[in-house]
Amino acid sequence: MKRMIMMLLVSAAMCAPAIAASVTNKDGDVQVLIVVEGGSRMEVALEPGATETICPSGCFVTLPNGDRIALNGGENVEIEGGSASVK
Structure with a gap:
């Protein structure tokens, strides 16, 4: 029974969505952001x-x-x- 409960809890934890930031471009031009996460650098282009x-x-x-x-x-x-505003 304990094993079944543990498997259920692990499954639920793996299915939980990750909390991430959401960025919206309200400008009329493409905006390029440089994102550094965990030592990795990438550019993200956001269309208007x-x-x-x-x-x-x-x-x-x-x-x-x-x-x-x-x-x-x-x-x-x-x-x-x-420029950005964080909410």
């Missing part, structure tokens, strides 16, 4: 009006205006005028 999910385990994001922000996951970020 697009939303992208990033940073499931936390990261640093460099915005088009050069600002750098830290995200833990779960934040909603809106880019407007090249």
